[in-house]
Each structure stands twice: as C-alpha cells, then as structure tokens.
Amino acid sequence: MRIWGTGVLKSMRIAFRNFMRPNITVQYPHERVELPERSRWALAMKLDEAGAHKCTGCMACEKACPDFIIKIEITTGEDRSKHIDHWHYEVGACMMCGLCVEACTFDAIEMSHDYELARIDPSTLAIELLADTPVAVAKKRAPVAPAAEPASAAASAAAEAAADTVNPAPATAEEGCADA
Numbered sequence: 224m225r226i227w228g229t230g231v232l233k234s235m236r237i238a239f240r241n242f243m244r245p246n247i248t249v250q251y252p253h254e255r256v257e258l259p260e261r262s263r264w265a266l267a268m269k270l271d272e273a274g275a276h277k278c279t280g281c282m283a284c285e286k287a288c289p290d291f292i293i294k295i296e297i298t299t300g301e302d303r304s305k306h307i308d309h310w311h312y313e314v315g316a317c318m319m320c321g322l323c324v325e326a327c328t329f330d331a332i333e334m335s336h337d338y339e340l341a342r343i344d345p346s347t348l349a350i351e352l353l354a355d356t357p358v359a360v361a362k363k364r365a366p367v368a369p370a371a372e373p374a375s376a377a378a379s380a381a382a383e384a385a386a387d388t389v390n391p392a393p394a395t396a397e398e399g400c401a402d403a
C-alpha cells in the first residue's frame with residue numbers, strides 16, 4: 224500500500240544529508256581553486272632571472288606540435304644574427320598536450336596555469352607570444368641524470384674486472400708469446 228508523503232520525507236532526508244556535507248564547489252569568480260602543480264593550460268614563455276625570454280628560435284616546438292598551431296617566423300641578418308619576427312600561438316586550438324614544451328631543449332616555454340581563456344571575440348584566441356625581438360643566446364636546459372646501471376650489468380662488469388686481475392692481459396704481442 225502506498226503511504227502518502229513518503230516521497231517528501233525521502234527527498235528531505237537527501238537534502239538534509241547534502242546540506243551537512245562540505246562544499247565541493249567554489250563561488251567562481253570570487254573564489255578560485257588552487258591548481259595542481261602539473262596542470263597544463265595555455266602555453267607561455269619562460270623568462271630568465273633578468274626577465275628576458277629564452278627562445279633561440281630553433282623551431283623544435285613548431286615541428287613537435289601535432290595541431291600545427293605554432294608558427295615562428297625568423298629572419299637572419301647579414302651578420303647571421305637571428306631575429307624573431309613572430310612567435311604565433313593559437314590558444315583556441317591548443318589541446319594542452321605539452322609536446323612543444325618537451326621538445327624545447329632550451330627550457331623556453333611552459334604550460335601555464337592560465338585557464339581563464341574564454342573570449343568574446345574568437346580572433347583574440349590567436350596570440351603572439353613574442354614579436355620583433357632578437358633570439359636568446361643558446362643555453363640548453365640541464366641534462367637529466369642518467370638512470371642507475373642495472374644490477375646485473377654492474378655485477379658482470381665487476382666479474383670481468385676480477386677476471387682481469389687474476390689473468391692480466393699481456394701488455395704487448397711479444398710478452399704474450401714469451402708467456403706461451
């Protein structure tokens with residue numbers, strides 16, 4: 224038999240339970256959540272301690288971008304100095320994959336935490352990250368430390384060294400023949 228009002232009580236119970244839970248949303252834009260350190264949003268230039276960009280114009284990022292949305296135009300002067308005319312980036316078409324950052328051996332670009340990318344005019348989603356500026360002096364990022372030698376390889380190297388100590392190789396061909 225159906226009892227009148229049980230649905231109302233059930234919904235009130237659910238409403239009360241959720242009322243007691245802590246909020247998981249924030250009052251954006253008055254409040255903002257702190258993004259995790261490795262969040263990837265709009266591409267940005269990295270600057271050195273002096274506040275200068277670090278792009279050498281090598282174009283590795285342009286080649287690495289699967290969306291073909293980085294366009295770098297460089298001119299070379301008579302003295303062979305390079306000049307960045309345009310460093311064009313279409314943020315509206317970027318899928319924030321980070322492949323361009325990985326390709327940059329000069330540590331010149333990064334995925335920023337700038338997620339407020341909504342625009343009224345879509346044409347403003349294509350931006351110049353650099354324009355009309357000389358390239359930076361080439362200074363590569365520190366190499367990643369090599370991985371530790373596998374235990375088996377280290378053990379075989381030690382065994383070889385021990386064998387050499389017991390039976391040292393002859394220093395010259397004559398010495399080898401004389402021993403025989």
Ligand code: SF4
Nearest residue numbers: 278279281282284327
């Ligand atoms: S951002 Fe990096 S990879 Fe791209 S052109 Fe500049 S130095 Fe080369």
Ligand code: SF4
Nearest residue numbers: 288317318320321323
């Ligand atoms: S993050 Fe990915 S899609 Fe965006 S510019 Fe870099 S390589 Fe291209």
